Amino acid sequence: MDSDISSHFLSLTKIPQTLTHIKNLKNLYYYGNLELLNKPKVAIIGTRNPNPYAQNFTQTIAQKLSKHGIVIVSGGALGTDIIAHANALPNTIMISPASLDYIYPKSNTHIISKIYKQGLVLSQFAPHYVPRRYSFLERNKIVISLGEYVIIPQADLQSGSMQSANYALSLQKKIFVPPHHIGQSLGTQSLAKNNQAKVIWEIDSFVNAICAQVFKSFTKDSTKNYNKNASASSDAVLEFCKGNPFFEDAFLRFGEVLFEYELEGKIRRNNGRLEVL
Structure with a gap:
Protein backbone atom coordinates (compact mmCIF):
# COMPACT_ATOMS: atom_id res chain seq x y z
CA MET A 1 0.00 0.00 0.00
CA ASP A 2 1.27 3.46 -0.94
CA SER A 3 2.27 5.18 2.35
CA ASP A 4 0.75 8.46 1.17
CA ILE A 5 -2.59 6.72 0.67
CA SER A 6 -2.59 4.62 3.84
CA SER A 7 -1.95 7.66 6.02
CA HIS A 8 -4.99 9.54 4.76
CA PHE A 9 -7.98 7.29 5.41
CA LEU A 10 -10.94 9.26 6.71
CA SER A 11 -14.30 8.38 8.18
CA LEU A 12 -17.54 9.72 6.75
CA THR A 13 -19.27 12.11 9.15
CA LYS A 14 -22.65 10.76 8.06
CA ILE A 15 -23.77 7.45 6.59
CA PRO A 16 -25.42 7.99 3.16
CA GLN A 17 -29.22 7.82 3.28
CA THR A 18 -29.23 4.83 0.91
CA LEU A 19 -27.31 2.80 3.51
CA THR A 20 -29.14 3.71 6.73
CA HIS A 21 -31.29 0.54 6.58
CA ILE A 22 -28.17 -1.62 7.19
CA LYS A 23 -28.44 -2.05 10.95
CA ASN A 24 -24.83 -2.95 11.79
CA LEU A 25 -23.32 -0.25 9.58
CA LYS A 26 -22.06 2.28 12.12
CA ASN A 27 -19.13 3.78 10.26
CA LEU A 28 -17.64 4.12 6.76
CA TYR A 29 -14.00 4.79 5.98
CA TYR A 30 -13.10 6.20 2.61
CA TYR A 31 -10.30 7.21 0.31
CA GLY A 32 -10.78 9.03 -2.96
CA ASN A 33 -13.40 11.18 -4.65
CA LEU A 34 -16.45 11.55 -2.40
CA GLU A 35 -18.30 13.45 -5.15
CA LEU A 36 -18.96 10.07 -6.76
CA LEU A 37 -21.49 9.37 -3.99
CA ASN A 38 -23.58 12.26 -5.33
CA LYS A 39 -23.82 10.85 -8.85
CA PRO A 40 -26.22 8.25 -10.30
CA LYS A 41 -24.95 4.75 -9.55
CA VAL A 42 -25.42 1.25 -10.97
CA ALA A 43 -24.13 -1.86 -9.19
CA ILE A 44 -22.47 -4.60 -11.23
CA ILE A 45 -21.84 -7.96 -9.55
CA GLY A 46 -21.20 -11.48 -10.79
CA THR A 47 -19.08 -14.59 -10.92
CA ARG A 48 -15.34 -14.60 -10.31
CA ASN A 49 -14.98 -16.82 -13.40
CA PRO A 50 -16.98 -15.13 -16.18
CA ASN A 51 -16.98 -16.73 -19.61
CA PRO A 52 -15.70 -14.67 -22.57
CA TYR A 53 -19.23 -13.53 -23.44
CA ALA A 54 -19.87 -12.23 -19.90
CA GLN A 55 -16.44 -10.60 -19.80
CA ASN A 56 -17.13 -8.70 -23.01
CA PHE A 57 -20.63 -7.76 -21.86
CA THR A 58 -19.30 -6.42 -18.53
CA GLN A 59 -16.52 -4.45 -20.22
CA THR A 60 -18.87 -2.88 -22.78
CA ILE A 61 -21.70 -1.95 -20.46
CA ALA A 62 -19.36 -0.52 -17.79
CA GLN A 63 -17.62 1.63 -20.39
CA LYS A 64 -20.85 2.95 -21.90
CA LEU A 65 -22.50 3.74 -18.55
CA SER A 66 -19.35 5.48 -17.30
CA LYS A 67 -19.12 7.60 -20.45
CA HIS A 68 -22.64 8.84 -19.69
CA GLY A 69 -21.53 9.88 -16.18
CA ILE A 70 -23.02 6.93 -14.31
CA VAL A 71 -20.88 5.54 -11.49
CA ILE A 72 -20.29 1.78 -11.36
CA VAL A 73 -20.32 0.24 -7.88
CA SER A 74 -18.78 -3.18 -7.23
CA GLY A 75 -16.74 -5.19 -4.74
CA GLY A 76 -13.26 -5.34 -6.24
CA ALA A 77 -13.33 -9.14 -6.51
CA LEU A 78 -11.75 -11.25 -9.22
CA GLY A 79 -13.67 -11.62 -12.47
CA THR A 80 -16.81 -9.56 -13.03
CA ASP A 81 -16.14 -6.97 -10.31
CA ILE A 82 -12.67 -5.94 -11.36
CA ILE A 83 -13.59 -5.92 -15.08
CA ALA A 84 -16.43 -3.51 -14.28
CA HIS A 85 -14.16 -1.26 -12.18
CA ALA A 86 -11.35 -1.19 -14.74
CA ASN A 87 -13.66 -0.17 -17.57
CA ALA A 88 -15.57 2.44 -15.56
CA LEU A 89 -12.60 4.42 -14.20
CA PRO A 90 -12.68 7.10 -12.93
CA ASN A 91 -16.46 6.74 -12.41
CA THR A 92 -16.31 3.80 -10.05
CA ILE A 93 -16.76 3.03 -6.34
CA MET A 94 -15.23 -0.07 -4.80
CA ILE A 95 -16.58 -1.50 -1.54
CA SER A 96 -13.83 -3.42 0.22
CA PRO A 97 -14.35 -6.50 2.44
CA ALA A 98 -11.17 -5.47 4.28
CA SER A 99 -9.96 -2.29 5.92
CA LEU A 100 -8.57 0.33 3.56
CA ASP A 101 -4.96 -0.31 4.55
CA TYR A 102 -5.24 -3.84 3.19
CA ILE A 103 -5.75 -4.39 -0.55
CA TYR A 104 -7.90 -7.42 -1.26
CA PRO A 105 -7.50 -9.44 -3.37
CA LYS A 106 -3.78 -8.89 -3.89
CA SER A 107 -4.00 -10.13 -7.47
CA ASN A 108 -6.11 -7.05 -8.30
CA THR A 109 -3.62 -4.61 -6.76
CA HIS A 110 -2.88 -2.80 -10.04
CA ILE A 111 -6.52 -1.86 -10.74
CA ILE A 112 -7.48 -1.33 -7.09
CA SER A 113 -4.59 1.13 -6.68
CA LYS A 114 -6.01 3.08 -9.62
CA ILE A 115 -9.42 3.14 -7.95
CA TYR A 116 -7.85 4.61 -4.79
CA LYS A 117 -6.26 7.39 -6.84
CA GLN A 118 -8.95 8.04 -9.47
CA GLY A 119 -12.23 6.74 -8.02
CA LEU A 120 -13.50 6.04 -4.51
CA VAL A 121 -12.96 3.14 -2.09
CA LEU A 122 -15.23 2.55 0.92
CA SER A 123 -15.01 0.14 3.84
CA GLN A 124 -16.96 -0.29 7.06
CA PHE A 125 -13.97 -1.91 8.73
CA ALA A 126 -11.44 -0.13 10.95
CA PRO A 127 -7.70 -0.26 10.09
CA HIS A 128 -5.86 -3.61 10.15
CA TYR A 129 -9.02 -5.66 9.46
CA VAL A 130 -8.39 -8.78 7.34
CA PRO A 131 -11.51 -10.06 5.51
CA ARG A 132 -13.49 -12.89 7.02
CA ARG A 133 -16.35 -14.88 5.54
CA TYR A 134 -19.14 -12.65 6.86
CA SER A 135 -17.39 -9.43 5.77
CA PHE A 136 -18.01 -10.34 2.13
CA LEU A 137 -21.74 -10.49 2.82
CA GLU A 138 -21.60 -7.12 4.55
CA ARG A 139 -19.67 -5.67 1.63
CA ASN A 140 -22.27 -6.98 -0.83
CA LYS A 141 -25.08 -5.29 1.10
CA ILE A 142 -23.39 -1.92 0.60
CA VAL A 143 -22.73 -2.58 -3.10
CA ILE A 144 -26.39 -3.46 -3.73
CA SER A 145 -27.74 -0.64 -1.59
CA LEU A 146 -25.73 2.08 -3.32
CA GLY A 147 -26.85 1.11 -6.82
CA GLU A 148 -30.10 2.49 -8.22
CA TYR A 149 -30.09 -0.61 -10.42
CA VAL A 150 -28.25 -3.94 -10.32
CA ILE A 151 -26.66 -5.69 -13.31
CA ILE A 152 -25.56 -9.34 -13.05
CA PRO A 153 -23.63 -10.44 -16.16
CA GLN A 154 -23.25 -14.08 -15.05
CA ALA A 155 -23.99 -16.12 -11.92
CA ASP A 156 -24.37 -19.73 -10.85
CA LEU A 157 -27.49 -20.85 -9.00
CA GLN A 158 -25.78 -21.39 -5.65
CA SER A 159 -23.47 -18.39 -5.47
CA GLY A 160 -22.76 -15.22 -3.57
CA SER A 161 -24.09 -13.24 -6.53
CA MET A 162 -27.47 -14.94 -6.17
CA GLN A 163 -27.49 -14.13 -2.46
CA SER A 164 -26.87 -10.53 -3.44
CA ALA A 165 -29.68 -10.78 -6.00
CA ASN A 166 -32.07 -11.91 -3.27
CA TYR A 167 -30.96 -8.98 -1.14
CA ALA A 168 -31.58 -6.63 -4.07
CA LEU A 169 -35.08 -8.08 -4.48
CA SER A 170 -35.76 -7.54 -0.78
CA LEU A 171 -34.92 -3.86 -1.33
CA GLN A 172 -37.13 -3.80 -4.44
CA LYS A 173 -34.18 -3.01 -6.67
CA LYS A 174 -34.53 -3.65 -10.40
CA ILE A 175 -32.16 -6.35 -11.63
CA PHE A 176 -30.93 -6.70 -15.21
CA VAL A 177 -29.17 -9.64 -16.87
CA PRO A 178 -27.91 -10.43 -20.38
CA PRO A 179 -29.25 -13.43 -22.31
CA HIS A 180 -27.10 -16.58 -22.19
CA HIS A 181 -26.98 -19.87 -24.05
CA ILE A 182 -29.08 -22.68 -22.55
CA GLY A 183 -27.15 -24.32 -19.72
CA GLN A 184 -24.99 -21.27 -18.99
CA SER A 185 -25.30 -18.78 -16.11
CA LEU A 186 -28.17 -20.72 -14.54
CA GLY A 187 -28.52 -18.12 -11.78
CA THR A 188 -29.29 -15.21 -14.08
CA GLN A 189 -31.38 -17.45 -16.34
CA SER A 190 -33.48 -18.34 -13.29
CA LEU A 191 -33.95 -14.68 -12.36
CA ALA A 192 -35.14 -13.89 -15.89
CA LYS A 193 -37.40 -16.95 -16.10
CA ASN A 194 -39.09 -16.05 -12.80
CA ASN A 195 -39.57 -12.41 -13.85
CA GLN A 196 -37.21 -11.28 -11.09
CA ALA A 197 -34.88 -9.67 -13.62
CA LYS A 198 -35.27 -7.99 -16.99
CA VAL A 199 -33.15 -9.12 -19.93
CA ILE A 200 -30.80 -6.67 -21.63
CA TRP A 201 -31.34 -7.51 -25.29
CA GLU A 202 -29.46 -4.51 -26.64
CA ILE A 203 -26.81 -2.65 -24.67
CA ASP A 204 -27.19 0.77 -26.30
CA SER A 205 -30.96 0.96 -25.84
CA PHE A 206 -30.55 -0.22 -22.24
CA VAL A 207 -27.92 2.43 -21.52
CA ASN A 208 -30.16 5.12 -23.01
CA ALA A 209 -33.09 3.95 -20.91
CA ILE A 210 -31.04 3.79 -17.71
CA CYS A 211 -29.61 7.27 -18.30
CA ALA A 212 -33.06 8.73 -18.84
CA GLN A 213 -34.28 7.04 -15.66
CA VAL A 214 -31.45 7.71 -13.21
CA PHE A 215 -30.69 11.28 -14.19
CA LYS A 216 -34.29 12.39 -13.81
CA SER A 217 -34.16 11.31 -10.15
CA PHE A 218 -31.12 13.56 -9.64
Missing part, protein backbone atom coordinates in the same frame (compact mmCIF):
# COMPACT_ATOMS: atom_id res chain seq x y z
CA THR A 219 -32.67 16.67 -11.22
CA LYS A 220 -35.91 17.81 -9.60
CA ASP A 221 -37.01 20.22 -12.30
CA SER A 222 -36.46 17.76 -15.11
CA THR A 223 -38.26 15.09 -13.08
CA LYS A 224 -41.38 17.25 -12.84
CA ASN A 225 -41.42 18.00 -16.55
CA TYR A 226 -40.66 14.39 -17.44
CA ASN A 227 -43.47 12.96 -15.33
CA LYS A 228 -45.90 15.56 -16.62
CA ASN A 229 -45.08 14.75 -20.23
CA ALA A 230 -45.09 11.00 -19.63
CA SER A 231 -48.50 11.12 -17.96
CA ALA A 232 -50.03 13.25 -20.71
CA SER A 233 -48.72 11.08 -23.52
CA SER A 234 -48.86 7.54 -22.06
CA ASP A 235 -51.86 6.28 -24.04
CA ALA A 236 -50.65 8.02 -27.17
CA VAL A 237 -47.24 6.33 -26.94
CA LEU A 238 -48.69 2.83 -26.78
CA GLU A 239 -51.23 3.54 -29.49
CA PHE A 240 -48.53 4.89 -31.77
CA CYS A 241 -46.26 1.91 -31.11
CA LYS A 242 -49.00 -0.57 -32.01
CA GLY A 243 -48.31 0.42 -35.61
CA ASN A 244 -44.71 -0.86 -35.32
CA PRO A 245 -43.09 2.49 -36.18
CA PHE A 246 -39.36 2.98 -36.60
CA PHE A 247 -37.74 4.00 -33.31
CA GLU A 248 -36.40 7.22 -34.83
CA ASP A 249 -39.90 8.30 -35.90
CA ALA A 250 -41.33 7.59 -32.44
CA PHE A 251 -38.44 9.37 -30.76
CA LEU A 252 -39.02 12.51 -32.81
CA ARG A 253 -42.62 12.49 -31.61
CA PHE A 254 -42.33 11.46 -27.94
CA GLY A 255 -38.68 11.94 -26.97
CA GLU A 256 -37.14 10.33 -23.87
CA VAL A 257 -40.49 8.94 -22.69
CA LEU A 258 -39.68 6.00 -24.98
CA PHE A 259 -36.67 5.05 -22.85
CA GLU A 260 -38.90 4.92 -19.79
CA TYR A 261 -41.33 2.63 -21.59
CA GLU A 262 -38.49 0.35 -22.71
CA LEU A 263 -37.12 0.14 -19.18
CA GLU A 264 -40.56 -0.75 -17.79
CA GLY A 265 -41.01 -3.46 -20.41
CA LYS A 266 -44.00 -1.85 -22.12
CA ILE A 267 -42.33 -1.66 -25.53
CA ARG A 268 -39.22 -3.05 -27.19
CA ARG A 269 -37.16 -2.58 -30.32
CA ASN A 270 -37.15 -5.29 -32.97
CA ASN A 271 -35.02 -4.74 -36.08
CA GLY A 272 -35.23 -0.97 -35.65
CA ARG A 273 -38.99 -0.89 -35.13
CA LEU A 274 -41.01 -0.61 -31.89
CA GLU A 275 -43.57 -3.12 -30.75
CA VAL A 276 -45.91 -3.19 -27.77
CA LEU A 277 -45.41 -6.00 -25.23
